[in-house]
Amino acid sequence: MSVEEDFPRGGIVDFDGLRRPVCLAYTPEAAVGDHVIVHVGFAISVVDEEEAARTLRVLRAMPDAIETELGS
């Protein structure tokens, strides 16, 4: 994500290669390089990288109980 200063505050968000203008008025804390969640052209939340990593750690710690059941 990169920031352009105007009203309403805007920036460019890279959606896996597709770059689009996005309104950043509701995420004043968003900085260049952040991941944001975008809805109808508006960033509504900045992704918390630490929490994202923590959730995945919890999931990875679960036992793979049905691995054999599904034959994989």
Add this chain to the structure above:
Amino acid sequence: MKHLDEYRDPALARRLLGELRATATRPWTVMEVCGGQTHTIVRQGIDELLPAGMRMIHGPGCPVCVTPLEIIDKALAIAARPEVIFTSYGDMLRVPGTSGDLVGLKARGADVRVVYSPLDAVRIARENPEREVVFLAVGFETTAPANAMAVLDAAKTGVTNFSVLVSHVLVPPAITTLLEAPDNQVRAFLAAGHVCAVMGWTEYEPIADHYGVPIVVTGFEPLDLLEGILMAVRQLETGRAVVENQYVRAVRRTGNTAARDAVAQVFRVTDRKWRGIGEIPASGLALDPAFAGFDADRRFATGDIVTRESPACIAGEILRGTRLPTDCQAYGTACTPRTPLGAPMVSSEGTCAAFHNAGRGLELR
């Protein structure tokens, strides 16, 4: 892509399913409210992998589906006017009104344009000062901040040829209505992560407490949904009923304060009719009187509209979760995504379209 591939990891999905099977001792029924979540659940077959007897009921969280027929008919009446450029999200264009849809009107020469954001509609108004530009402002708490900003932007920059036809809806009153229904089967809810990214979850706390239902704020990827279901089942198994947050990476308890403030400035809460469900008190947003000048309904005085639904369509029961698309006589025959009789077959978030896209029940037709 980061945050997408990771939350679609099949190995982790298997672990979550294993944990869910080890946890669930009873055939619990859980509702995912949001249509985006319905599509992931049906496309990935998550509902078919759940422990025996456990069921997902698909909720009313499809903005296109619940927008009242009167609003669609008003949109058609306004869009037909020669001075109007009518703008909308793409998925509203094929929603059937009493007679025809916006796509048909466009084919007959009306200036109907698809926009990605309501700010695009304001830009079109700025570029076409001799025309009237109207935006169809529908959706849940997620789209309300965008529409609020469009109105604030137009007001601040003196764009007077812009107006909005508003039919916003709010999730918590709909959940309460479902819980009050005598035939309610839902024991726990997955609340839509993006609605809560805007509004937070404080409004859900009294609902969880009063009705004794677990409510889990949940994201949209397969692992999010599986973890959300697991968190709901853990609560059900231990007799707890509180609001929990699965979507920690994106949602905070008080939501997005800047977005909430803009919504509170531009809109006020009103009673709202939901297509297929009926009127729900205090379940919608209308323009605040201070912004009445941007009200398309007032500007074009569309007046009383006589509406008529397709008699074959069971959209109301689909939206309440009491019947499945495959229960409908018209599903996959008279009603398909190309020839929709009702809104749930149109939208990318509609349950009927989700079933049809996944080929559910079509081999029998």
